[in-house]
Amino acid sequence: MEEFVDYYGILELQKDASIEDIEEAIKKTRKRFRRLEGSPDAEQRTNAEKMMQRLNEADELFHDEVRRGKYDASYDANKREVGREPHGESPMSRTSGRDWVADAKAYYEAGQYTNAFHSACEAVRADASDGSAWLWRARASQLLDKYDDVIFSTSELLKLDSDDVYARKLLAFAYYMTDEYEKAESQLLVAQKIDPSDYLILALLADVRYYRGQYDVALQMCRNLYEAHPDSEIVRNSLCRCLxxxxxxxxxxxxxxxxxxxxxxxxxxEKVIAELDSMGKVNSETAKWVVQMRGMTEWARKRHFVNQEDIGKAIIGFIVLFFILAAVGAVYVLIYVAIVVVVVMFEVFPEGWRINKRNLGDAAWKTGLQ
Known part of the structure; x- marks a missing residue:
């Protein structure tokens, strides 16, 4: 039997939601998961990929009226079936004799992060010394963009175990997402001392230093990381941004x-473009940037920077022609010079500026580099 997926639950919508509400929920949820591309947590990145796939499935399903009709017709029955499991009901539906930590985990794995958060909060109320309760609360909070709560939850977790590297990475990532880069760097340096083998700590540290304005340091860190881990998408994206x-x-x-x-x-x-080309696969933003810059460099070489030997030949030719005309008569020299001046002033310069504007944009067209 095909696995039932509660797409309405993932989108936190009711079954009678309009297509407009569904599209808005899909857009909002996609944005949430895209922000986790740089998360230091491999499990969260894997889960984000899974949820993006679910969102694509939901998008196709709800835009097909026939398929949605069949899905809605069996939705209630399928939901009742999975309702026997923790993730099939509201976390507030019953409060006694319940394993809140297990419920939080089940909700989280089902993609129902709001329910996971509420269950984790209940687990914390039941036993504030349970580290796993604080952990699931922090993880759910991160996926809900509740970074203040991530900071609070991981701080409480670190009071229970100060050597918890995972908690420190979550805390650092929350500081990073709230632009508190100095605090993020401090947590990452501690995490690195605890686990020097985790290169993703260094990758996030490079990003933090980049946003702190330490561009050269970040670039060198990213180059070193890419040399050691060329298949890491996180490292590759960070290096692309630095380059x-x-x-x-x-x-x-x-x-x-x-x-x-x-x-x-x-x-x-051109050297930077060559380095990016050597990396093979790059993200769409970088690929677009490479195309733009390659066009600018090619145009600059074509229009702006003529080979010095060509310039020398042109000058020598101009001088030779000038003396030939001078030997014929002064009138011809004056006519020649006048023609050159007119062509340069009214044709070469204006056309150079127009072409430059068209190819390089409004801000670059008056640079005089024709």
């Missing part, structure tokens, strides 16, 4: 946009 920032930091700026002011900048960005 993009490093390249743009070396460029000039026009307002909010970046542009090239010299050949050295072009060469540096």
């Amino acid at each position: 993009r920032h490093d390249a743009e930091d070396k460029m000039s700026s026009q307002g909010s946009k970046v542009c090239f002011a010299n050949l050295k900048q072009v060469e540096y960005v």
Whole structure:
């Protein structure tokens, strides 16, 4: 028999929800799980992938009226069947003789994080010395974006066991998500001392230092991590972000946009692009950035930075032609110079600016680098 999945429960909606409400809930829930891509917890990342798959299934199901009709017709019966399990009922439906920690775990694994949170809170009330109760409360809170509660729960858990690396990573991640980078770094450094073998601690530490403005330090950390763990998506994404920032930091700026002011900048960005290309698979944001920057470097080399030998040949040719015309007569020289000036002033420069604007954007079109 095919496994029943309570998509309404995952989206925290009633069966009579409109398609608009469903679409909004799917969008909101997807956003919640995408934010966990950088979580140091492998189990949470795996669970996030599973839930994203469930959301895709829900999206397809609810947009197909025939399939939704069949699903709704059997929904109540299927829910009653799974209602014999803890995740099939409300955590407030009964309060005595209940294993709240087991319920919190069951709700969490079923993707019902609000119920998991309430069950974990009940478990904490029943026994504040139970570390697993605080742990499930922290994990559910993280997936509900309740980062203040994550900080509170993990702090209580660390009072019970100060060497709990997992709790420290959760606490550091909560500080990271609330922009308290100094506190996040402090927790990560402690966690690293407890478990030096966990490279994901260093990956999150690199992200924290990046957002603290320590860009060169973060870049070097990410490069070292990528060399040791090239298959890690978290490490790869962090390195991509650092490389993009490093390249743009070396460029000039026009307002909010970046542009090239010299050949050295072009060469540096080309070097960064080559490094990103060597990584193979990169995220969509980085792939888009590479396409844009590759176009800018190619255009800059084509329009802005002519080979010095070509410039020398052009100057020599201009001088030779000038003397030839001078030998013929002064009138021809004046006509020649006038033509050159007119073409340059009214055709070359304006067209260069127009083309540059079209290819590099409004902020870069007046750089004079034609």
